[in-house]
Amino acid sequence: MDSRSPYYSQKSVYLDHNATTPPHPEVVARASQWLSVWGNPSSIHWAGRDPKNVMRDTRKKLAQILNISPLEIIFTSGGSESNNTVLKAVFEQAQRQAEADSKVTTSNRVSYRHEILISSVEHPSLMKTAEFLASQGAVIRKIPVLKNGFVDMQAYQALLSEKTLLVSCMLANNEVGSLFPIQEMARLAHAQGALFHSDCVQAFGKIPLNLKELNIDYATFSAHKVYALKGLGFTFVKKNSPYVPLIHGGGQERHRRGGTENIHGVAALGVVCDFFSDLLSKQGEIKQLRDHFEKRALTEIQGLQISASESERIKNTSHLLIDGVDGETLLMSLDLMGYAVSTGAACSSGNPEPSPVMLAMGFTREEAQKSLRVSFGLSNTLQEVDLFIEALKEVVARLRAVDIEMKVKNELHAKGDL
Amino acid sequence: MKSKGKVLVAMSGGVDSSVAAALLVEQGYEVIGATMQVWDYSTCDIEEGNGTCCSSLDVDDARSVADRLGIPFYVLNCEAKFKHSVIDPFLKAYLEGQTPLPCVNCNTYLKFDHLIKKMKELGCDYLSTGHYAQVITDDNGHSSIHTSTDDWKDQTYFLFTIDPEIVPKLLFPVGGMKKPEVRAYAEKAGLVVAKKKDSQGICFVGNKGYDKFIEENVPQQILASKKGLIKRYPSGEIFGEHPGIHHYTYGQSKGLGLTYHEKLFVIKVDASDNTVCVGDEKHLFHDEMEVIEPKFLNDLEDGGEYRIKIRYQHQGALGIVKKTERGFKVKFSQPQRAITPGQAAVLYKNQQLVGGGWIKL
Secondary structure (H helix, E strand, O other): OOOOOOOOOOOOEEOEOOOOOOOOHHHHHHHHHHHOOOOOOOOOOHHHHHHHHHHHHHHHHHHHHHOOOHHHEEEEOOHHHHHHHHHHHHHHHHHHHHHHHHHHOOOOOOOOOOEEEEEOOOOHHHHHHHHHHHHOOOEEEEEOEOOOOOEOHHHHHHHOOOOEEEEEOOOEOOOOOEEOOHHHHHHHHHHOOOEEEEEOOOOEOOEOOOHHHHOOOEEEEEOOOOOOOOOOEEEEEOOOOOOOOOOOOOOHHHHOOOOOOOHHHHHHHHHHHHOHHHHHHOHHHHHHHHHHHHHHHHHHOOOEEEOOOOOOEOOOEEEEEEOOOOHHHHHHHHHHOOEEOEOOOHHHHOOOOOOHHHHHOOOOHHHHHOEEEEEOOOOOOHHHHHHHHHHHHHHHHHHHHHHHHHHHHHHHHHHHHO | OOOOOEEEEEOOOOHHHHHHHHHHHHOOOEEEEEEEEOOOHHHOOOOOOOOOOOOHHHHHHHHHHHHHHOOOEEEEEOHHHHHHHHHHHHHHHHHOOOOOOHHHHHHHHHHHHHHHHHHHHOOOOEEEOOOOEEEEEOOOOOEEEEEOOOOOOOOHHHHOOOOHHHHHHEEOOOOOOOHHHHHHHHHHOOOOOOOOOOOOOOOOOHHHOHHHHHHHHOOHHHHHOOOEEEEEOOOOOEEEEEOOHHHOOOOOOOOOOOOOOOOOEEEEEEOOOOEEEEEOHHHHEEEEEEEEEEEEOOOOOOOEEEEEEOOOOOOOEEEEEEEOOOEEEEEEEEEEEOOOOOOEEEEEEOOEEEEEEEEOO
16 A cells, blocks of 8 residues: 555655655665565575575674674664663563572672663653563663753763663654763763663664764664664674573574564665665755754744754754644644644654653643654755745644634633623 | 535544544545544443544544545544543532533533634634534524434434534534434445444443442542432431442432332432432422523523423423523423433423523532
8 A cells, every 4th residue: 555645735745754764765676576585584495595695684784884793783673672672681681690699699689780770751662661670670760851952961970870780871862853972871881880772763874873982782773764664673782791582482683582584674674774874974965954944944933942952963853842833733734734744752643642752851741732843854855845834834823823713712701601 | 526615523433423524525525534532441341442432443443434535534632631621520520419411521622612623723614523413504694503303313412512603613414314324324335334333321431330430530538438328208217328429310220229118219319418318209200490500502582481301311391491690490391300410401492402501409
């Protein structure tokens, strides 16, 4: 089935690349080739040969892009699985260790590291995993992220202690786009003997990443945010880091993740790897679109602010607060005109609740409800951005007029009734 | 074909609102479908979507109907508003010994207020629902709400709080049809909901029954404070204790936990001392009632005779309506059984909905 085109208009413009990206044209062009690669990579016979090559190829390319060893990559079903795996694995390992230690010594679990620090703006797959681990005996502490998009480093340092087992902080935030100083954060964590994980899903393909230089222990990646396919992600696990599989199975991924491999997803990601430097170099053009958009929005729409604009941001993301509009209807109205944007994380847009990320950053419920996220991508043009600005102006004007009309009416009613 | 205008259709996932949407598309309107997500149904025990409000299965049904019709469809989050303006008053009323009517509040604060705002924000000209009701415009251009063609299904009882100003903006496409015709239309149009069961009862309560719902949503110590005595009416003889006044409604005869040689009915629930009065059915009949917080869609003739419905399933009875400070008083020509506080009294002139209010103790 074709992706849905707008209902009552001709044009369609996709401005929600942080939710997902359309597959790279080359991925689409080569898709039919992989469909003939149907063998099981674990097979010894001829049918396993091609799929095995696909796996090895992509793994190698990714390792090169990230400056890591191919053996440090574990393919998963996506970012959520990777986030789940890392947190659960590290905690499980720590518990096993503590149990083993308590058999040897009587010091019990005094030195047992059981605190996990996570930033307050993590993806739900990380937040909820942390909540789950809290029910299993972990202590979860949140590293505050300020409204301006900066991590509160002082608070972070105060939270770190010899009890800290793991720190997890995303590299780029999916909603406001802020980049967090994970190299420095990892250094501080290591100094306390803690491990460091970063959800790199939103940063991957948008900024150059050198995991060796960042010196982190674990990282999460997703394929469908970089113009490959859904259903594939991978976990970076630094050599010799504690690890316990989440999915046990037939020995795939060197016994670290069971389940027959997602060959087609891996092949698609491999294609994207071939264009990766191109992808990164295009971020400059994408930034020009974003900056053009923000400049026009700020000058042509009153009562509009850009969130976290002082922080360093990924170049494609713009998060706006627009006075006097309801984000829910704003999104619907723009959709009816053919523009795909978001009010927050895609997972919650089906049922728009104020974004927990925004609330955690100190935005009010009202601010969260009048927010709009625009995330640009490879295929966007300046003309699209200009059309979008015009549409946005029109919708904002209408929503504000209705808002005032309803307020006046309700006031009159309140007076008339009494 | 030129569009007849843009319509926002409230789609519950039931057969009526699905057919409403289909009819509007057929008639040449530009249609946008929306479901209000009003309640977290994760604890709901309804297995099959009932098309009442929006259990997640109903949302799926509404969405598939919208897809079939090729219209845009959205889910609107109304949970906070629904809790505040429907659930909370519902619980409060039961704890005050009344029998509430949450569907009216849902119409007042969600369908015909929140959705009206959404309608305007989306640049729509009309709001449509699957209610069995009709909007009729007279020669002077004055629009009013009339009962539906299908007398049995008529839902105007729930619509008396609608602001008269918005009546011209309302479309009730199934109001001129009978239920079997609606089903036949759905079948013909290939809508998945054609054979869905009719909604029954209160959407957010589900199959568990309202007393269980109340127990799950009201703190234990408040419930405990609603215990009291069951007394014989009018003698005042004490029959025993009851676990809470929220278990009782006027006219109820089952589940009283009493064995007695004659059939007993709940005559009165007195929230001031938590007394539940039971007695002979004849005491349930009254020919007068007081109605408060009135809303009128059309001018009320003071002292005029109207047909008045005192509950949804009530056929309506003639009575004389006189204005009072807080609303109006009704003197029925025949005594009516179980006039129940918390229910609505809704006035009709022939088929025209005139207005209504809330029955007071």
